[in-house]
Amino acid sequence: MQLDPRDRVLLQQVQDNFPLDPRPYRVLGEVLGMPEREVMGRLTGLSRRGVIKHIAPILEPGSVGIRASTLVAMRVPEERIHEVAAIVNEYDSVSHNYRRDDDYNLWFTIAAADEEELLGILEEIMRRSMIPPGDILNLPMVRRFKLDVRFRFLAEDDDDGRG
Amino acid sequence: MMDEVDRELLRLTQDGIGLEERPFLHAARRLRISEEEVVARLRRLRQTGVVRRFGTRINPRKAELVANAMVVWSVPSDRIAGIGAVMAESPDVTHCYERRTIPGHWEYNLYTVLHCRDREDAHRRVAALSRATGAVDYRVLFSTEEFKRRPSGRIEPAKEPERLQ
Numbered sequence: 001m002q003l004d005p006r007d008r009v010l011l012q013q014v015q016d017n018f019p020l021d022p023r024p025y026r027v028l029g030e031v032l033g034m035p036e037r038e039v040m041g042r043l044t045g046l047s048r049r050g051v052i053k054h055i056a057p058i059l060e061p062g063s064v065g066i067r068a069s070t071l072v073a074m075r076v077p078e079e080r081i082h083e084v085a086a087i088v089n090e091y092d093s094v095s096h097n098y099r100r101d102d103d104y105n106l107w108f109t110i111a112a113a114d115e116e117e118l119l120g121i122l123e124e125i126m127r128r129s130m131i132p133p134g135d136i137l138n139l140p141m142v143r144r145f146k147l148d149v150r151f152r153f154l155a156e157d158d159d160d161g162r163g
Numbered sequence: 164m165m166d167e168v169d170r171e172l173l174r175l176t177q178d179g180i181g182l183e184e185r186p187f188l189h190a191a192r193r194l195r196i197s198e199e200e201v202v203a204r205l206r207r208l209r210q211t212g213v214v215r216r217f218g219t220r221i222n223p224r225k226a227e228l229v230a231n232a233m234v235v236w237s238v239p240s241d242r243i244a245g246i247g248a249v250m251a252e253s254p255d256v257t258h259c260y261e262r263r264t265i266p267g268h269w270e271y272n273l274y275t276v277l278h279c280r281d282r283e284d285a286h287r288r289v290a291a292l293s294r295a296t297g298a299v300d301y302r303v304l305f306s307t308e309e310f311k312r313r314p315s316g317r318i319e320p321a322k323e324p325e326r327l328q
Contacts (some may be wrong), residue, residue, distance in 0.1 A: 054179025059316035
């Protein structure tokens with residue numbers, strides 16, 4: 001998907017610094033030198049193309065009662081991967097679930113109020129999926145160094161040829 | 164830190180505000196408060212850290228960042244704080260966590276996620292992280308299918324959502 005330069009400027013701005021104002025798109029327009037209508041039009045286009053999922057508050061998990069989280073890896077027979085992924089996805093406590101090209105091919109996260117709740121969910125997934133314990137890695141979080149899902153839309157070219 | 168109005172406000176906005184001139188009007192009407200108060204409450208929630216960030220959730224695959232690389236690193240435990248801090252500083256890294264190991268079976272204790280333009284780009288950036296930190300024992304796991312991806316902190320719907328209407 002090609003983003004045009006004005007889309008890039010806009011994406012960078014709304015990602016990093018969305019104005020909390022009754023007329024946020026007008027404020028964005030003032031910052032970027034774009035009419036409010038263009039801001040809304042471009043964001044609508046980016047949203048239709050799926051680049052933007054939505055504009056929303058991202059909550060700090062700890063502030064809404066999440067005290068325990070883990071990453072789980074499973075070795076799932078290739079022919080069962082969609083079936084097992086669907087079981088895992090049923091749980092609200094599962095926020096991310098990916099297939100990865102490794103011996104351990106299914107990776108998902110569980111976030112819960114405490115360790116006990118977390119283990120209860122994991123045990124239920126194990127029982128329902130019938131993946132043996134020897135094919136599962138439970139990797140609880142010890143420490144968070146960073147969680148900042150933001151992307152660079154500008155100056156990408158500055159990185160070319162580096163490293 | 165949060166009162167009941169704040170909770171309802173987050174519930175009403177966590178799946179996205181509208182792309183209209185006054186996107187906070189809907190929440191203001193539902194909560195019977197002014198748009199100014201909606202905005203002031205969101206600002207305060209951001210300042211106090213309940214809201215980590217307010218902005219767009221982007222689908223990296225649709226934004227030219229098609230390679231999602233999770234890198235698992237095995238680093239000496241007495242160096243993990245320093246190495247973790249260096250990796251967290253890198254703008255390439257969106258997540259960086261220390262996780263428990265399974266001794267004798269799975270010794271990786273540091274996890275980073277990078278969203279890159281392609282696999283070659285990812286390998287190049289991971290190699291740079293390795294050089295910067297001296298961490299040499301690692302594996303790069305690329306995602307090949309996304310089954311689910313959403314924020315892990317959510318306020319679940321009220322039991323009786325109709326009570327606000």
